[in-house]
Amino acid sequence: xxxxxxxxxxxxxxxxxxxxxxxxxxxxxxxxxxxxxxxxxxxxxxxxxxxxxxxxxxxxxxxxxxxxxxxxxxxxxxxxxxxxxxxxxxxxxxxxxxxxxxxxxxxxxxxxxxxxxxxxxxxxxxxxxxxxxxxxxxxxx
Amino acid sequence: xxxxxxxxxxxxxxxxxxxxxxxxxxxxxxxxxxxxxxxxxxxxxxxxxxxxxxxxxxxxxxxxxxxxxxxxxxxxxxxxxxxxxxxxxxxxxxxxxxxxxxxxxxxxxxxxxxxxxxxxxxxxxxxxxxxxxxxxxxxxxxxxxx
Numbered sequence: 367x368x369x370x371x372x373x374x375x376x377x378x379x380x381x382x383x384x385x386x387x388x389x390x391x392x393x394x395x396x397x398x399x400x401x402x403x404x405x406x407x408x409x410x411x412x413x414x415x416x417x418x419x420x421x422x423x424x425x426x427x428x429x430x431x432x433x434x435x436x437x438x439x440x441x442x443x444x445x446x447x448x449x450x451x452x453x454x455x456x457x458x459x460x461x462x463x464x465x466x467x468x469x470x471x472x473x474x475x476x477x478x479x480x481x482x483x484x485x486x487x488x489x490x491x492x493x494x495x496x497x498x499x500x501x502x503x504x505x506x507x
Numbered sequence: 508x509x510x511x512x513x514x515x516x517x518x519x520x521x522x523x524x525x526x527x528x529x530x531x532x533x534x535x536x537x538x539x540x541x542x543x544x545x546x547x548x549x550x551x552x553x554x555x556x557x558x559x560x561x562x563x564x565x566x567x568x569x570x571x572x573x574x575x576x577x578x579x580x581x582x583x584x585x586x587x588x589x590x591x592x593x594x595x596x597x598x599x600x601x602x603x604x605x606x607x608x609x610x611x612x613x614x615x616x617x618x619x620x621x622x623x624x625x626x627x628x629x630x631x632x633x634x635x636x637x638x639x640x641x642x643x644x645x646x647x648x649x650x651x652x653x
Contacts, residue, residue, distance in 0.1 A: 421527030
């Protein structure tokens with residue numbers, strides 16, 4: 367891999383790690399708030415399932431941070447970011463314009479928030495960056 | 508190296524998930540102990556005297572710890588403890604005369620009416636506990652004089 371590509375990859379990994387670190391720690395600090403977003407705002411799964419899956423999702427985000435900053439795990443980190451962003455976008459896009467009482471749970475909790483195009487663009491940008499570096503690593507450039 | 512990393516990741520994942528699940532369980536237990544809107548309304552309409560501790564444990568999870576502190580200073584029968592996230596817009600109407608209801612907060616209640624000069628509970632304020640005790644003493648003194 368070219369030197370400049372390595373530098374770019376590390377820059378992307380660090381930026382993504384910071385974003386996911388902030389997101390995961392907020393969700394872990396207020397696990398109950400995130401659980402209510404998943405079970406009551408998005409209504410994707412039942413409450414008992416949300417009580418298990420929402421902590422798991424916050425923990426996965428934290429694992430992604432570690433993987434992104436570990437050289438031999440970085441490619442898995444990028445792949446996990448792609449998977450998470452696809453999931454987040456699949457949840458966000460159908461609810462565009464909805465005002466959620468405890469926020470969208472994307473990269474911040476607590477305040478009532480409308481899901482706007484900005485949220486979708488931001489998540490899409492993260493998805494694009496992670497996808498590019500996943501492909502570069504998997505194709506061996 | 509890869510296997511070890513994956514194994515360590517799995518351990519961290521489990522530990523964090525268990526921690527977060529425990530937090531959810533604790534918050535649910537605290538919420539279950541709080542008064543529902545109907546009960547708060549009935550008590551206020553019956554001319555309740557004492558204090559009203561309004562929390563929002565969904566947005567401010569750390570404020571649940573304030574319950575134990577308040578319980579040490581006020582008898583449980585003299586304080587209405589409720590979570591505002593379980594109230595809907597029409598429930599808020601029961602707090603007559605309060606235009607801006609701040610929460611988490613502690614307010615004194617006289618004949619079922621909340622005093623608008625409530626104390627906003629900020630757990631990050633190192634002097635918060637002192638301010639609460641002062642507020643309780645001051646409110647009790649005012650009630651005695653009246």
